[in-house]
Amino acid sequence: MSKKNIFNKITTALATSTALSLAFMVDLPKAKAFSLIQEDLFFGRNIAGGQEVSQKEFQAFVNGVITPRFPSGLTIFDANGQFQHSTGKLIEEPAKVVTLFRENTPTNEVSISEIVRAYRKQFNQESVLQVANFDELAVSFDLGEDLFNNSSVPKLIQTDLFFGRNIPGDGEVSQSEFQAFVDSVITPRFPSGLTIFDANGQFQDSTGIIIEEPSKVISLIFEDTLDNETSINQIIEAYLQQFSQESVLTVVDEDIRVRFVESEPVPEPSSVTGALLFSTLIVACRLKKKEHKHR
Numbered sequence: 001m002s003k004k005n006i007f008n009k010i011t012t013a014l015a016t017s018t019a020l021s022l023a024f025m026v027d028l029p030k031a032k033a034f035s036l037i038q039e040d041l042f043f044g045r046n047i048a049g050g051q052e053v054s055q056k057e058f059q060a061f062v063n064g065v066i067t068p069r070f071p072s073g074l075t076i077f078d079a080n081g082q083f084q085h086s087t088g089k090l091i092e093e094p095a096k097v098v099t100l101f102r103e104n105t106p107t108n109e110v111s112i113s114e115i116v117r118a119y120r121k122q123f124n125q126e127s128v129l130q131v132a133n134f135d136e137l138a139v140s141f142d143l144g145e146d147l148f149n150n151s152s153v154p155k156l157i158q159t160d161l162f163f164g165r166n167i168p169g170d171g172e173v174s175q176s177e178f179q180a181f182v183d184s185v186i187t188p189r190f191p192s193g194l195t196i197f198d199a200n201g202q203f204q205d206s207t208g209i210i211i212e213e214p215s216k217v218i219s220l221i222f223e224d225t226l227d228n229e230t231s232i233n234q235i236i237e238a239y240l241q242q243f244s245q246e247s248v249l250t251v252v253d254e255d256i257r258v259r260f261v262e263s264e265p266v267p268e269p270s271s272v273t274g275a276l277l278f279s280t281l282i283v284a285c286r287l288k289k290k291e292h293k294h295r
Helices: 055-069 106-123 175-186 226-242
Strands: 034-044 075-084 090-102 129-140 156-164 195-204 210-223 249-253 258-262 282-286 291-294
Touching (some): 156 226
Antiparallel strands (some): 129 291
């Protein structure tokens, strides 16, 4: 992948979107929340000579190279890279974004380097873009874990909820059932907005078997208050009971900045009575300090 390729992954707080992804479904010890870093790896799929890394080839790479090094779990997003060449021509490239939540250790750094080298060699790539988020992330499978700081002055935080859809006995939470759950349980508690991602969880169990599960990921941006923390616990408890689930993965990032950009009102040219009221476009995006590397 060219070093000029930059892939932007944007989460909006006041819109609902669907993405093709593999959800981070980590089999973590149910003890207490702990801090991790987030690592995003951006893999271009174009191959010199007009070829392309297929879905099957990439999945085989994930299964054979990435998952054995990070067996607890990962997330894969379908994406498209795009940049403008010096000639003015737009260059587009299909891509995959792999998100990992991992401990910041030398061993894991070596594993990341091995993954990047293997991909570049196997698929004749120039580079893999690496973005590391060193915020302290609180991660837990337990209901009622104290993941929120509950600041004296409420601030906006991001909370991602990972809902598995398999039901014991070979059942599955359907699309309509999950949407009904969102409409009746989640949205009333967070009416300002949320983001829904279609996903499949993947991790490797102790026997080496790769386990996959269809899932849904809900991303929320809200104030760090006791009421909102209670609402999150109520949502998780409701899902566990309604769909016979063992757990819901919760990832909380308290170190974010959010900006709401409002469009300027534009007077109608022919108006003689002054400016008219225009609707406001509100877009929320995470503004975070991250470390970018091309390898």
